[in-house]
Amino acid sequence: xxxxxxxxxxxxxxxxxxxxxxxxxxxxxxxxxxxxxxxxxxxxxxxxxxxxxxxxxxxxxxxxxxxxxxxxxxxxxxxxxxxxxxxxxxxxxxxxxxxxxxxxxxxxxxxxxxxxxxxxxxxxxxxxxxxxxxxxxxxxxxxxxxxxxxxxxxxxxxxxxxxxxxxxxxxxxxxxxxxxxxxxxxxxxxxxxxxxxxxxxxxxxxxxxxxxxxxxxxxxxxxxxxxxxxxxxxxxxxxxxxxxxxxxxxxxxxxxxxxxxxxxx
Ligand SMILES: Nc1ncnc2c1ncn2[C@@H]1O[C@H](COP(=O)(O)OP(=O)(O)O)[C@@H](O)[C@H]1O
Ligand SMILES: [Mg+2]
Numbered sequence: 001x002x003x004x005x006x007x008x009x010x011x012x013x014x015x016x017x018x019x020x021x022x023x024x025x026x027x028x029x030x031x032x033x034x035x036x037x038x039x040x041x042x043x044x045x046x047x048x049x050x051x052x053x054x055x056x057x058x059x060x061x062x063x064x065x066x067x068x069x070x071x072x073x074x075x076x077x078x079x080x081x082x083x084x085x086x087x088x089x090x091x092x093x094x095x096x097x098x099x100x101x102x103x104x105x106x107x108x109x110x111x112x113x114x115x116x117x118x119x120x121x122x123x124x125x126x127x128x129x130x131x132x133x134x135x136x137x138x139x140x141x142x143x144x145x146x147x148x149x150x151x152x153x154x155x156x157x158x159x160x161x162x163x164x165x166x167x168x169x170x171x172x173x174x175x176x177x178x179x180x181x182x183x184x185x186x187x188x189x190x191x192x193x194x195x196x197x198x199x200x201x202x203x204x205x206x207x208x209x210x211x212x213x214x215x216x217x218x219x220x221x222x223x224x225x226x227x228x229x230x231x232x233x234x235x236x237x238x239x240x241x242x243x244x245x246x247x248x249x250x251x252x253x254x255x256x257x258x259x260x261x262x263x264x265x
Pocket of ligand 2: 050051052
């Protein structure tokens with residue numbers, strides 16, 4: 001199991017974070033640190049609490065317990081706008097791009113440079129600069145989103161979130177719908193973002209992707225932390241933490257022992 005890198009102060013620090021929906025305890029006592037220039041993968045089975053945690057960090061849901069520190073200070077994110085203002089950007093799974101608009105329009109949607117006199121030239125220059133910095137393979141920034149591949153769309157969505165100048169970017173299943181080449185492209189982009197010194201939180205079901213880019217792999221199970229791993233740890237340990245196979249193995253062993261004791265007496 002991995003220790004958090006202690007060389008830098010975490011950008012984001014969660015302690016004891018819980019979230020209850022009525023009788024459902026979706027998150028219990030979550031601990032999470034994200035450092036600058038680090039990719040933290042958040043993995044877990046369906047219902048583990050990944051999306052709930054993302055929504056808490058995006059200001060969509062309010063936690064029912066615990067503390068969130070951002071850049072060393074306790075914060076309350078009572079709206080999505082507040083999270084973005086602080087510097088936590090989220091690329092949700094549906095991407096929320098406008099199919100009929102071109103790349104530039106999508107990048108600046110809702111954040112046009114000067115709202116009463118849209119500076120098209122300036123926006124196009126900025127769009128190209130950003131996409132070039134990210135080594136993004138977009139044929140033209142005047143291409144409508146509808147004509148782009150899944151990987152290119154993901155790139156546009158990630159680039160758009162970078163325009164708010166965040167310190168943390170959360171990506172929810174960014175490779176879920178992508179083929180091999182496009183997945184590689186997006187993983188490459190994630191490394192570029194990390195190289196800019198951002199903290200990246202990557203939610204993914206794909207262990208191969210997670211192992212390829214994550215500096216640390218944080219496992220959630222039934223709404224709780226269930227271990228921190230790195231790409232060096234064995235796949236079976238990681239899978240056991242996700243599925244709870246270890247617990248079952250332990251409890252099976254204990255049950256057997258109890259039976260043996262029972263038989264002996
Ligand atoms: N809005 C909600 N209302 C009630 N229960 C919810 C809500 N959102 C999530 N949950 C519950 O919280 C738990 C964690 O869900 P979720 O965060 O979606 O897990 P994951 O994304 O890891 O699959 C599940 O039991 C789910 O049913
Ligand atoms: Mg989910």
